[in-house]
Amino acid sequence: MTALSPHPDRLLPADPGTRDVARRLYGEVAGAPILSPHGHVDARVLLDDERFPDPAALFITPDHYVTRLLHALGVTYEELELGKDARERDGRKIWRTFCRHWDAFLGTPVRFWLESELAEVFGIDEQPSEASADRLYDELEARLSEPGFRPRALFDRFGIEVLATTDDPADDLAAHLALREDPTFRGRVVPTFRADRYLTPGTPAWAPALAALAEASGIDTGTYAGLLDALRSRRAFFQAAGGTATDTGVLAADATPLSDTASERIHLAGLAGEVSEAEASAYRANLLYRFAEMSVDDGLVMQLHAGVHRNTHRPTLERFGPDTGHDLPAVGGYTQPLAPLLRDFGTAPGFHLVLFTVDETLFSREIAPLAGFYPSVFAGAPWWFLDSPAAIARYRAAVTDSAGFAKTSGFIDDTRAFCSIPARHDMSRRADAAFLANLVVTHQLTEDDALGVARRLVDEQPRRVFKL
Template sequence: MNPLIHPDRLFPPDPATRAVARSLFAEVEHLPIVSPHGHTDPRWYAQNAPFPDPAQLFVVPDHYVFRMLYSRGVPLEALGVPRVDGGAVETDGRAIWRLFCGHYHLFRGTPTRMWLDHAFATLFGFEEPLSRDNADATYDRIAQALTTEAFRPRALFERFRIETIATTEGALDDLAHHRAIRDSGWTGRVITTYRPDAVVDPEFEGFADNLVRFGEITRCDIGTFAGYLEAHRVRRAFFREHGATATDHGHPSAATADLSPVEAERLYARVRNGGAGPQEAELFRAQMLTEMARLSLEDGMVMQIHPGSWRNHNAPLFARFGRDKGADIPRATDYVGALKPLLDRFGNERDLTIILFTLDETAYSRELAPLAGHYPALRLGPPWWFFDSPEGMRRFREATTETAGIYNTVGFNDDTRAFPSIPARHDVARRVDCAWLATLVTSHRLAEDEAREVAIDLAYRLPKEAYKL
């Protein structure tokens, strides 16, 4: 037994319930990983180059890691996080690793600690937590492993038993890395996801220039709203050619709208010309969620809505380092009122799948579960981001199952940029679901053979079905 990863971790302490959880987990532990939504870099799989060093693998790209360190006064420059202006940051991987190890105690009790310990134990055989004292030894051990073929991205992909992984690219991305993967002959399935925020959100940096580029690459007349929507059709088709089965929308709120053609055209003209204020920007985003649902009904792509994050809340940090640097903060989110215009138009469509996520847990039992438990088009995404944790997963099941059931959810997706954490995240989700199912069995609410089937559904079948994989 490796002391970093106890075999009964996350299982109930009650012996009878723990025994059932062990039995259920044995059914799903080695199932292939389906990762239908995430943010790993397709360049890794296309080029299959060695990862540069331990710091570049575990610290520099992972906002879960550097967010915690920053909160305790560690500058992002010292962690090697690139600056927008190209200014000086630490480039010595060993120095970054020593700083990380010296602060490893900050992650005690967090999901990040579980994910990291799992990776260190299963990939490198570590048996004790990182610390200032073992920083150099652990760095050398990982660095040496990264020079071998077994630790190239494609080899790890296969070692992790990944059946399918989806990355996320913006509407203006040329998808060159996805083409390279496809043309290489490698059999690993890496697909893209259409994320149009840069050409949908008037408050996105560079929006006006983005629209111009959008028209250029699609050869559509974006001077009209109809031409702009046609540009989205063209790009969505391009993404589908590269494997995409889903779109993703990271809006500040879940607001939707259903404007008349004349109103939509007038609003688009103000947005395109840079004359839209905050309220008009919100209305345009709202209208575009409804338009994206219409397009999904046309082309069959699954629609994901990730609302409720005040992104880049730390303005000075955003100015220095840009997006996705750990300064995104959850906020209260309305769904019942916000989604009604969209649902009035498309909520009853059985051929449409809209997967809803939330950073506002108070909405689960009050809004999201009742909505998904009624509208055929809606499904509930798994606990996301700040709630991608054992406690968050358990609360999700308890708050939603009584109203939405199990089969209006979509299993688990890891939503990660940190490649080595993928097996750990799926391991945690499978353990938590098996522990929860075991309590249903031992409280005589579910037969064990049914619980076994549900465990497999949650770990494997539901994400494949929901994301059309």
């Protein structure tokens, strides 16, 4: 048996003097409330407060970070039963496969999160392995049956103050509204407005999405003008339900406005199934511009997650669906494609635009320089393929020079895995403490200043950037 006992100093620097400083900095923020301004947990989980499913369904099957690395080692998605309905899966068998390949995660952030979760949330004290698989499964099953491991109990135990979900504009936000009116739940769960489905005329999802939005808003979306009205109306609805932000995911960040006439023409062509790819791109770029315009008007923070090729392996998509590990980073770019948007709204009072990337060359070349001039622009925390301690260190080193700390977003967990939230925030707090400690011992920052920065990064910064 190999003990599972995450070290209290993990991720803090090796040099003893630097580590001492880092310990003090980390100690100051380790227990701070969690502000999670962007993620993918379903509000219904907290509304229903049902016990989590079995360990495989909690830790493995829905988490593409985990499944993609197993897949890369030759474990097929059939073996992980991804193609099956959740209720038909053999959780114990999947869990055993995972435990057998536990070494695959050595050196990865996934291992850090899982170790922290298993040890600190579930009290597991042994590493997963072929030998320990069954015992661990049983232990976890036992825990999951306890009331203290229900979503709401964990929400409290994790110290989550705000949790943002991600939602379609046509969503009725029923779970959010119910939670707000539930006197037994004191947490704050807020929706985020994500209108990706409405961006690209000609895609199969577009026309049905327009129909759903018309239904939800009571506004005819058969015209471009109607779509804008409907979106505005739903943004107001999201704000009334506690939302403070929008999010948009696109491959390219082009934000060139079109005339209303041209937009209207493409909208109608889209409904008639006669839109070219160039027209669809122009339409999408215009909508990105309009989203900024709307944010200037209504104050919703605009998040931009650009530069991901989605669903690149068609055979896997067709058999196992989206979010199964084959989304891949693209060459990114913000400075040029966002130029029209920034020209018109970059200095608009109250406008907040948070830029994320999976292409780390953008940190020093585009995002920090933009955030270091435009009052509206903030450098989003390292995202997805860049959410490891090493990448966080590169991000801070690349961004701080031109943008300081005050123009960074604070940590974003961006996760579907509710139980990994504290581990993810903890990783970020440790990584930032390590970065700041190094500035202290090289006399670039006093320890007092570093303490102030560390505190602001987990509190004032996300509150201000996301208007929480």
